[in-house]
Amino acid sequence: MAYTAQDVKALRDKTGLGMMDCKKALEENNGDMEQANEWLRKKGLAASAKKADRIAAEGIVEAYIHPGGRVGVLVEVNSETDFVARTEGFQRMVREIAMHIAAADPAPRFVTKEEITPDFLETEKRIATEQALATGKPANIVERIVEGKMNSIFKEVCLLEQPFIMNPDVTVQQYLSTKTAEIGEKLSIRRFTKYIMGEGLEKRSENFAAEVAAAK
Secondary structure, three states, X not given: OOOOHHHHHHHHHHHOOOHHXXXXXXXXXXXXXXXXXXXXXXXXXXXXXXXXXXXXXXXXXXXXXXXXXXXXXXXXXXXXXXHHHOOHHHHHHHHHHHHHHHHOOOOOOEOOHHHOOHHHHXXXXXXXXXXXXXXXXXXXHHHHXXXXXXXXXXXXXXXXXXXXXXEEEEEHHHHHHHHHHHHOOOOEEEEEEEXXXXXXXXXXXXXXXXXXXXXX
16 A cells, blocks of 8 residues: 555654654555554554663653643653753653643543552442442452453543543553654653642632621
8 A cells, every 4th residue: 555745744743753753654554554553652662661671860840830820730751861851852742741731631640550559549449349239240240340440540540541632542651652762762750740729728609698698
């Protein structure tokens, strides 16, 4: 199957990778866009896996305030060298991750599944089990229901498991893996904090009729 320059551009827009990588992917997959996309994903994951044991201790802390000033994010993303941390491509990637955290609903609470606290995990599993048992299904079905529910929770609360807001076809982890292959260094999201204006504060409930009555 032949491919055109427009196909290369479309694949580049979809994956965020360089033109030569996208051209190579289409060549390797006879111009099939979906297969080329999958080929690039696997390539990115493989390249990322090779760098997994390397140390990423440089990087930047990005501050993102959403227009209107009601949502703000601080996120630390690490690279292996200060040189990479100062590049425009790395800084743009970190900003996009910060924007994802700001926009994500539900908001992530952990970076990875490994960071989930035992108390949180135990509580969510107990609730999921009680809900599954209430269906009256056999034990083996209940077990599968609970497993499916927990996997859904992981996607909600773990940043790396969430569909990436800029490209929902990939997770944040897959996006990070692709950037690792593109930049050529181990990259990792270390921590983040999301602030929502007024979150946790008790909101005043106006009751003008009661105020008028009390003033008599």
